[in-house]
Amino acid sequence: MGSSLPKPEFQSHICDKKVKREEDIVFRCEANTDQLEVIWEKNGQRLYDGDRVSISKSGKDLSLTISKAKEEDEGKYTITLRNDKGTASESASVSLPQFDRDWRTINWGKSVSVKKSLQEYKLSGQGPKHLRFLLHGPVGAGKSSIINSINSIFQDQVKVGALAAATSSDLSFTKVYKTWQIKDKQMGLLPFVFSDIMGLEKLDGGIHTDDIISILEGHIQENYKFNSTSPLSKEDTSYNSSPTLDDKVHCLVSVLSANTIHLREENDDLMKKMRDVREHASGLGIPQVVFMTHVDLVCPLVKDNLNNTYSSKSIKNKMEVCSNTLGVPMNCIFPVKNYHEEIHLNDNVNCLILNALKQAVAFADDYVSN
Structure with missing residues (x-):
């Protein structure tokens, strides 16, 4: 050189x-x-x-x-x-945004068989008439949309029954206590009911945690109008003093958006409220799951193909943040996508929702059996 x-x-x-x-x-x-x-x-x-x-x-x-x-x-x-x-x-x-293989097994392409197992589900004769699921979480997380999505799957077409707020809204759309029963197009009413409630807002807004606890215990009657500052009292006409097993909640479903979970911290007001409710539910022995919505908004791979949900590192990271923040085990957290802009059903959307519902039903069944 x-x-x-x-x-x-x-x-x-x-x-x-x-x-x-x-x-x-x-x-x-x-x-x-x-x-x-x-x-x-x-x-x-x-x-x-x-x-x-x-x-x-x-x-x-x-x-x-x-x-x-x-x-x-x-x-x-x-x-x-x-x-x-x-x-x-x-x-x-x-x-690489993906793991080399799915870290959780899901029956992609087999939503029909999962749906059939739920259609054929029967409660014990000595138990309640239905399993009651209480949905709670921040405003805009998708509580009402979960009910609409589940109902759409069993009706074989996109339905809007439990009116939902836009995901960008910071005020709760649901104002009264409302119970929705799932109706199947062929089988009729299924033994699953969902209690829809006002969303959690800032420290001084949204549903009062005492009202959520009253719902868990079966004390609040249908169409009770929520008051952020004044929870239901025993003297109120909407107070159910003698709740049956049918009135009580059999599984608490926390609904959180994957798109905003990173904004939540352990000392976040909403997380404090949710943990308080979880602790009370635990004291009653009520099982708890998390439906983590909007997974398509946080990972381009998942947006392109929902089949990538359980190989996405981003989704697993969001679930780990959710687990650490809320204190829920990973095996009780289920990423889902609701129907909110679609006009036709999609089998991959169905798979995520039905697999989450199937696990929640299993937990609730164990609870009422005991």
Whole structure:
């Protein structure tokens, strides 16, 4: 190499990559000279041609290709240029938004069989007439939309029964205590009822936690109008002093939006309210699940294909945040997408909702059996 040999420099640079599974990872850059040694490393370990790794140098053009990306390919990649005049290095990271395989099993494409098992569900003769699920959570999380979505699935067409507020709303649409029974197009009324209530708002707004506790215990009658500052008293005409097992809640369903869960903190007013309700439900032995809505809004992979829900790292991360913030085990958290803009049913949407409902029914069944 002559005395005119330039010190290595980058004319163009490598950049961070976010790639899908099985997609090729390609880094390209250009040096200021072709008279140099090129070294590629991943997390400090040198890379060589072979297997899925291909290193190319054509004059000043340099590239590294890793075919069919896997989760193990995530990390920091560094390219170093070296000659007698010196060295130059730069790094970029690779991340995959998907795990190599689904971390939770779901029967994609088999919503009909799950639906049939729920259609054929029967309660014990000594038990209540129906299983009662109480939906509670922040305004706009999708409580009413869950009822509409479940009803749509069993009616075989998109329905709007429990009127829902827009997801951007910060005021509760539901003002009174309302019970909705699920009706199947073929089987008629199913033994599942959903109690829809006012949403949780700021510390001094939304439904009062004492009213939610009264609902859990079966003390509030149908069409009771909620008052944010004055919960139901025993002297009120809407107070049910002798609740039966039918009046009581058999499973508490917390509804949280995946799109906003990252904004919640442990000391968040809404989370405090929800934890207070959960603690009381636990004291009564009532099982609890979380329906985490709006999963399509937080992950492009899931928006493109709901089948990616349980391989999405973003969705699992949201579930972990939900678990840590609310104190609910991961196996009691179910990501779902409600029907809110669609006019036709979708089997993948049905699969997520029906699998979540099936687990909630199993928990509620165990509760009433005991």
